[in-house]
Amino acid sequence: MGGTFDPIHHGHLVAASEVAHHFQLDEVVFVPTGRPYQKSGREVSAPEDRYLMTVIATASNPRFSVSRVDVDRPGPTFTIDTLRDIAEIYGPQVDLYFITGADALGAILGWQEADELFELAHFVGCTRPGHTLHDPGLPEGRVTLLEIPALAISSSECRQRVAKGEPIWYLVPDGIVQYINKRGLYQGA
Ligand code: ATP
Ligand code: MG
Structure with a gap:
């Protein structure tokens, strides 16, 4: 699961859990982006802070893990690199x-070499309440759009x-509230 995770919140965790259930996945690997080119309009928190928050939020779930591949790769994050790295780590027998x-998915598939992306993985686009699902003309079979109705x-x-x-208790895991306070994140956001 790719995201900026600035910060990770219960919407991400519910979405991951729903998708894992839907496709009967063995594991969900959260991959915080390095420097997301889609979000160049604002200052994104340090990759290390976003990585650590993702670790804290997922630590208690034995089927959730976090990968540093995008955080450690220099330059902007491209999904093709993420998938190549993950495919190499997990080996050829794994279905990715x-x-x-769904918003990010439209951008990724419109922008990057879609044919090669589809060889590496099946794509799942989640939407949250208030965001309408519209199919941006994606190829049959390799993309699934899934509505995650739980959390806006x-x-x-x-x-x-x-x-x-204002409080963010219960929007994010407790450890994330504490980490944000400890590091003084988002004070002037
Ligand atoms: P921002 O508000 O900064 O855009 P975000 O909440 O969208 O952040 P991202 O890290 O960009 O968080 O999320 C990664 C992906 O997860 C996004 O493409 C987003 O659409 C999806 N997502 C975020 N929140 C939810 C939610 N509550 N339910 C389902 N999907 C979500
Ligand atoms: Mg977003």
């Missing part, structure tokens, strides 16, 4: 599913709440 938001939470809203001194 690339999970992200976004990282942007979490950052804005922190900046305004």
Whole structure:
């Protein structure tokens, strides 16, 4: 599951759990982006902070893990590199599913070499409440759009709440509230 995770919140965790259930996945590997080119409009938190928050949020689930492949690769993150790295780590016998938001998926598949991407993984686009699912003309069979009705939470809203001194308890795992406080993240967001 690729994302900026700035910060990771319960919407991401529910989406991962739903997709894992739907496709009967053995494991969900969360992959925080390095420098996301889609989000160049604002300052993204340090990769190490986003990586650590993702580790904290997923630590208690034996089927969730976190990969550093995008955080450690210099330069902007391209999904093709993510998938090549993950495929190499997990080996050829593993079926890969690339999970992200339907919004991000449209951008990735419109922008990058879609044919090669589809050779490496099945793509799953999640939507949250308030975001309409519209199929951007994606090829049959290699892409599934899945509505995750549970939680209308976004990282942007979490950052804005922190900046305004509003609570984010229960929108994110407890350890994430504590990590954000400890590191003083999003104070001026
Ligand atoms: P931001 O508000 O900064 O855009 P975000 O909440 O969308 O952050 P990302 O790290 O960009 O978080 O999320 C990765 C992917 O997970 C996104 O493409 C997004 O659409 C999806 N996602 C985020 N929140 C939810 C949610 N509550 N339910 C389902 N999918 C979600
Ligand atoms: Mg988003």
